[in-house]
Amino acid sequence: MSTPQFMRAVRITGHGGTEVLELTDVPVPAPQAGEVLVQVAAVALNNTDLWTREGAYGLPGDPKATSGWRGPIDFPRIQGADVAGQVVAVGAGVEGRLVGRRVVVDPAIYDSEGPDANPVGLMGSERDGGYAQYVTASAERVHDVTESPLTDDQLATLPTAYGTALGMIERGRLGRGETALVSGASGGVGIALVHIARARGARVVAISSGAKIDAVRAAGAHEVIDRAGDIAGQLRAAAPEGIDVALDVVAGELVGEGLPLLREGGRWVIAGALGGYDVTFDVRRLYLHNAQVIGSAMHTPAHFGLLMDLARRGEVQPVIAATFPLEQAAQAQEELARRGHVGKIVMHP
Incomplete structure (x- = not known):
């Protein structure tokens, strides 16, 4: 499968309202050593998308400061933590057998190796995310769910919401x-x-x-x-x-x-x-x-592995509230902010 040179993406150009969301064409990222390139089938929205865009996280000692999840954001930034899709290319050192597999991406950036590492960054915040046709991810953070009975939309809802939930339940x-x-x-x-x-x-x-x-x-x-x-x-x-x-x-x-x-x-x-x-x-x-x-902030790698086991067995059935095309990212975020829905909002790049 040949990969195009450019892709459609929605990125934020600064902190603010939905006016800072920019639909644009950008180069398709090349997977680096240890990474894969995922063609995005579905990307789910989260409150983190709103708060990152607004800079609503505050800073230690200054709770009203405009800030991203873990401090300053490098703009422009492609949003979107929750990705389900298909691996279409791999970087150096990654087994080619992943190509063609349906995957869910663990969006967390961890502070160390090992199953109990803490999340200190997030795809769509500290690195580019899935409001795009393609996204790169560490091969260690993509989970093969090809055999899952869940739809791509349902799989995309899992990483942040269900990962956060499972982290809470495990820590509690x-x-x-x-x-x-x-x-x-x-x-x-x-x-x-x-x-x-x-x-x-x-x-x-x-x-x-x-x-x-x-x-x-x-x-x-x-x-x-x-x-x-x-x-x-x-x-x-x-x-x-x-x-x-x-x-x-x-x-x-x-x-x-x-x-x-x-x-x-x-x-x-x-x-x-x-x-x-x-x-x-x-x-x-x-x-x-x-x-x-x-x-409890998100999940550990061990928690995420447990979640993917649930997904492969179809033991959770996520609720899809609404779907939007990528071009309507602003409307999708406005719908999320109104909190009139039950379940998750998903976009299709």
């Missing part, structure tokens, strides 16, 4: 028979948490709102409480014996309200701040009950 040590609380349950990570926690044999109590409640229940939540009501009261009624593990992408006031509802030795895992990053809670509820508050 959620076990069979335990009760899990899932906040923000209608979003990409929230639905993933419901799916994986349910597959783990946990009892899932989810927080959602309005018309999305039925969709969250259909995704597998045993109980769904309305975030517009008295959350603590509803939680006490839904889980009178308490919560073992909170899987929280909202934070804000929920942490202070919910921490007293943890059982002895409970774990509160935070991987987002949709409800606000300035958190206050009664620290006595932490140390007197041997509770833990755990930060």
Whole structure:
């Protein structure tokens, strides 16, 4: 298969609104030693796309600073962390048998080798991503899912949302028979948490709102409480014996309200701040009950391997909310920002 010299791509030219998204023709990247070239079949959107574009991550000591996920972004940058596609070329030192295989790319850039390495960068942020017809990736970070029953769209939804969810569940040590609380349950990570926690044999109590409640229940939540009501009261009624593990992408006031509802030795895992990053809670509820508050950023290589095993067996069924062509990246991001959907938004380059 011959690869063209140029490709269509959407990149950000700076921090700002959707006006900084630029549709352009750029050279197809050449895979370097140890890399492969992937023809992108589908790329999923994430909140990280919005926050990277807006520069909304802040800096240590300056939470209101305009910054990317791990500091300054090199512009222009092709966005898009979540890629499913086909390997069409390999760089030096990579086995040619990968060519033609259907793959999912682990978008994390890790701080070291080994299965428990920490993510310190992200494709689409610290290196160019999948808002394009082609993307390069380390051969170690592409996972062969040719035999998976999932569609390309479904596979593309997995890396960030399901990787983040599995990282939270692993770090929170959620076990069979335990009760899990899932906040923000209608979003990409929230639905993933419901799916994986349910597959783990946990009892899932989810927080959602309005018309999305039925969709969250259909995704597998045993109980769904309305975030517009008295959350603590509803939680006490839904889980009178308490919560073992909170899987929280909202934070804000929920942490202070919910921490007293943890059982002895409970774990509160935070991987987002949709409800606000300035958190206050009664620290006595932490140390007197041997509770833990755990930060969780994405996944490790070991977590991602577990996720790909689930994908190959079709044990998760991601929900696709909408699809867009690459040319409508701005509209796709605006749809994501409105948060009116359930599941994931996918683009087709």
